[in-house]
Amino acid sequence: MSDLAATPARPRAVALRLGHDPLALAGAIVVAAVMIVALLAPAIAPFPQDAGAAVHPLDALLPPSHAHLFGTDEVGRDIFSRVVYGARTSLRISLEVLAIAALVGIPLGAIAGYAGGLIDDAIMRITDVFLAFPALLLALALAFVLGPSVGNAAIAISITWWPWYTRLIRAQASTVASSGYVASARALGVSHARILLRHVLPNSVAPALVQLSLDFGGVILTAAALSYLGLGAQDPTPEWGLMVSQGQSLFTTNWWAVTFPGAAILLTAVGFNLLGDGLRTILDPRQALRDRGT
Amino acid sequence: MIEARDLTVAFGGTVVARVPELEIRPGTIVGLAGESGSGKSMTALAVLGLTRHLGATLTGSVQLDGEELTGLSERRLRHIRGRRIALILQSPRAALNPTLRLSAFARRALVLHGVPRREADARLRSVADSVLLAPDVLERFPHQVSGGEAQRFAIALALALGAEYVLADEPTSALDVTVQAEVIALLRRVRDEHGVGMLLISHDLAVIDNLAEQTIVMRAGDVVESGDTKTVLGSPSDPYTQELLAAVPTIAEGP
Numbered sequence: 001m002s003d004l005a006a007t008p009a010r011p012r013a014v015a016l017r018l019g020h021d022p023l024a025l026a027g028a029i030v031v032a033a034v035m036i037v038a039l040l041a042p043a044i045a046p047f048p049q050d051a052g053a054a055v056h057p058l059d060a061l062l063p064p065s066h067a068h069l070f071g072t073d074e075v076g077r078d079i080f081s082r083v084v085y086g087a088r089t090s091l092r093i094s095l096e097v098l099a100i101a102a103l104v105g106i107p108l109g110a111i112a113g114y115a116g117g118l119i120d121d122a123i124m125r126i127t128d129v130f131l132a133f134p135a136l137l138l139a140l141a142l143a144f145v146l147g148p149s150v151g152n153a154a155i156a157i158s159i160t161w162w163p164w165y166t167r168l169i170r171a172q173a174s175t176v177a178s179s180g181y182v183a184s185a186r187a188l189g190v191s192h193a194r195i196l197l198r199h200v201l202p203n204s205v206a207p208a209l210v211q212l213s214l215d216f217g218g219v220i221l222t223a224a225a226l227s228y229l230g231l232g233a234q235d236p237t238p239e240w241g242l243m244v245s246q247g248q249s250l251f252t253t254n255w256w257a258v259t260f261p262g263a264a265i266l267l268t269a270v271g272f273n274l275l276g277d278g279l280r281t282i283l284d285p286r287q288a289l290r291d292r293g294t
Numbered sequence: 295m296i297e298a299r300d301l302t303v304a305f306g307g308t309v310v311a312r313v314p315e316l317e318i319r320p321g322t323i324v325g326l327a328g329e330s331g332s333g334k335s336m337t338a339l340a341v342l343g344l345t346r347h348l349g350a351t352l353t354g355s356v357q358l359d360g361e362e363l364t365g366l367s368e369r370r371l372r373h374i375r376g377r378r379i380a381l382i383l384q385s386p387r388a389a390l391n392p393t394l395r396l397s398a399f400a401r402r403a404l405v406l407h408g409v410p411r412r413e414a415d416a417r418l419r420s421v422a423d424s425v426l427l428a429p430d431v432l433e434r435f436p437h438q439v440s441g442g443e444a445q446r447f448a449i450a451l452a453l454a455l456g457a458e459y460v461l462a463d464e465p466t467s468a469l470d471v472t473v474q475a476e477v478i479a480l481l482r483r484v485r486d487e488h489g490v491g492m493l494l495i496s497h498d499l500a501v502i503d504n505l506a507e508q509t510i511v512m513r514a515g516d517v518v519e520s521g522d523t524k525t526v527l528g529s530p531s532d533p534y535t536q537e538l539l540a541a542v543p544t545i546a547e548g549p
Contacts, residue, residue, distance in 0.1 A: 117349075180388030184448075186344060187383070188376035188403045188455075198402070202393045 017282050024278020030271025031216075038087040050077035051085035053236040061254045071256035073247065079256060083264050085238040090268060093154045093223040094216050100158035101215075105165025106201070106208055112166065113173025114182075114192075114200045124170065127163035135160040139222060143231035150239065153232035157222050161215070165208050172204035179203075210283050214276030217269035224265050240265045295319050296341060296379070296459055296491065300354035303336045303345050310350070311336035311515050317508075318459060321489040323481070325506030325523060327499055327538065333515040334495045335384075338461040341493070342379060343371045358459075377407040380452035384464040386444035390436035397432040400451050407455055421454040422447070425480055442473035449480060453488060460484065461493045466501055478504060499542050503527050511535045 018024050042048050046067075050056075056076030064071045070079035112123040130138070142156035176182060177200060185195050224241030226232035233239030235246070240261040247257030298316040302309060311333030318324050326334050339345045343363060345352045356363040358378065363371065375381070383389040391399055397418065404414040422432060427446045431439055439447070445465060452460050462481065466474040482505060484490050496502050502509055503523060510520040511532065519532040530536045 180383055180385055181391040183344075184381070184383055184389035185391070186347060186375070187342060187381035188406070188451075189372035189374070190403075190406060191372060194406075198394075199391050203391065 014279070014282050018275075018278055021278045021281065023274050024281070027271045027274025027276075027278060030267060031275050034087050034268050034271065035091065037084055038091045041084050041088055045078075045081035045084040047078040047081045048085075050081040051236075051238045061250070061257070063254070064256050070260040071254070073243070073257050074250065079243070079260055082238040082243060083240070083260055086240045086243065086261065086264060087268070089150060089233060089237060089239045090220045090223060090265075093150060093157070094219040096151075096154040097157045097161055097219045097223075098212055098215060100154075101161035101165055102208065102212060104158075105162035106169050106205065108162075109166035109169025109208075110173045110196055110201050110204060113170040113175075113204065114177045114196055116174065116177065120170070120174075123166065127166045130160065130163040131167075133160075136222060136225060139226060140229065140231055143226050148231045148234055150233045150237055153223055153226045156226070156231075157219060161219070165211065168208050168211055169204055172207060173200050176200050176203045206283055210276065210280045213279050214273065216276070217272035220265065220272070221269050295357075295359060296493075297357045298341060298354065301337065301340050301356065302353045303333070303340050303350050304353075305348075305350050309515055311340065311512070313337050313340075313354075313510070313512075313517055315520070316341075316493075316510065318491040318493055320458060320491045321485055322508070323485055323492040323494050323506045325502030325509040326493060326495045326512065327497065327502055327509060327535075328512035329497055329538075331514070332512040334497075334512055335463050336515075337512070338381060338463050338493060338495060341461060342375050342381060343368075344375075344381075373407075376403060376452075376457070377455050378457060379459045379461065380455065380457035382445070382448045382452065382460060382462040382465050385468045386441050386448055386465075387436050387439065389448065390444060392436050395433055395435055396439065396447050400432070400447070400454065403451060404454060409455075418450065418454050421450045425450045425453070440473070441469050442476060445469065445473075445477050446480065449477075449484060453484065453490075457490065459491045459493075461495070463495045464497070465494070467496065467498065474501075481505060499527060499538060511538070 018028055037044055045051060054077055056072070059072050059076035060074055062068055062072040068078050068080065070083060073079055073082070108123050112120040138160045139156045142159055143153050146152035146156060182195055182199055185199050223232055224239070224244070227239045227241030228245040230245070233242045235242065243261035244258050244265070247254070247261065250257045296316070296318040298313060301311070301313040301316065303311040316324070316337070326337065328334050336345060336350070339348070340352050341356050343352070343366065352364060354364065358374065363374065390396065397415070400418045401411070401414045404417065405411055409417060418432065419429060422429065425446050427443065427450055431443050431447070436444065465481065466477050469477060478501060481492065481494070485492055494502060494506055506523045508521065509523040509526040511518050511526060511534065513534050519526050519530060519535050526535065527539065530539060
């Protein structure tokens with residue numbers, strides 16, 4: 001059994017199996033669409049300059065029309081263009097947060113699990129400190145201290161995010177550390193550093209990869225929440241959470257200002273979650289079964 | 295020659311293995327018998343200084359051709375592990391990294407011990423050939439090979455690294471009977487053709503009787519009997535050895 005689970009999954013096989021899971025496929029399509037929109041934003045957005053500080057007083061708060069698919073905001077910027085560019089902001093924050101969290105959290109977890117003893121205790125108590133606070137609250141406090149901006153929001157969220165990866169990897173790494181192949185590597189005279197890099201990491205990283213795909217949606221939501229509360233992106237940055245916050249007071253009279261950015265957040269977060277769930281079922285079937293309580 | 299004196303492995307205050315004397319000469323096999331938990335594996339790990347990784351303390355002396363190994367730095371020991379003294383583990387497939395092809399695993403081990411990358415593959419292939427391991431097996435992942443193939447590979451790797459001594463911890467226990475016989479034949483060839491000195495750990499007295507010149511019997515961490523295999527297994531003086539021998543199933547001779 002363990003032999004099967006440890007078999008490295010091939011990207012093509014994963015893609016094939018995703019095709020058989022309608023929800024995961026839907027998620028993959030949404031994620032792909034968001035990525036394409038982000039990449040091709042200048043070509044897709046009809047008014048690219050509206051993603052910045054443009055002001056068109058005469059066009060303020062126009063309802064959705066052929067010229068402005070999602071209407072315009074209170075300074076007359078095309079909301080469709082801003083939502084399109086917002087995909088860039090959201091993906092950028094997610095990539096930054098997850099890259100930092102993975103680069104910090106995964107090595108620390110591998111070290112803790114492999115080394116055990118005092119090193120393990122030290123690393124895990126540090127993660128406990130971070131995990132003791134509700135993540136959003138901690139991110140809010142950090143973003144407040146660092147000063148509101150997209151970059152600082154990413155840093156603040158990263159700081160709350162890495163300990164989860166450390167925990168996840170540590171459990172796996174400590175199992176691998178007591179495995180036969182680590183014992184045989186040691187008996188072959190392989191150093192600790194090499195054992196960590198070549199044997200422990202590759203064999204304990206799979207659950208973290210699945211978690212990364214699941215976390216994309218979560219980070220997008222958290223970043224939107226920070227921006228919504230005024231501690232993330234600032235005007236004129238096109239950011240969905242910020243747009244919702246700016247548009248919410250107008251909801252009763254100008255519903256489009258808040259609805260479209262909100263829908264973008266919802267769709268993207270759901271898309272990433274569906275894709276992540278699908279990937280987990282494929283890459284870690286036993287965990288998926290456990291979660292379903294079977 | 296590997297020479298151990300008063301080798302003692304302890305966890306906290308609990309002694310798990312105490313071997314007053316162990317000598318492994320090139321081209322000979324020393325059998326180490328005993329039930330699970332008798333300290334057999336600990337003795338092998340202690341020779342390589344690997345007990346410290348389990349949190350155990352090691353006292354006594356281990357000499358390799360006159361060089362004292364206990365107390366050597368981890369760095370110095372790493373040059374001896376694998377290259378001069380190889381350890382072969384009980385479950386051969388679990389001893390292989392599931393994410394690496396056998397050839398990649400071997401190449402890394404060879405390069406680590408100073409074999410030029412170009413030479414590594416050629417050397418592995420020629421050794422694999424001599425242990426009757428098909429070349430395509432080397433390109434498989436661990437879950438795609440049989441236990442016997444994995445054990446042959448472990449032996450081939452030890453030979454490719456030029457190991458002078460092999461500590462084989464239950465090398466045949468996880469294998470089925472026909473494969474066991476193949477591996478035993480292979481170990482005998484490794485001793486005879488390559489002049490490798492071997493510590494053969496097994497709870498199977500038939501295997502030890504078959505291969506070892508000298509035999510040590512351990513129980514609950516202590517050596518209860520040692521000497522020539524013929525004497526130890528032929529006319530055991532210790533009741534425990536007699537008990538172990540009585541537990542070996544025998545097949546009645548045919549008419």
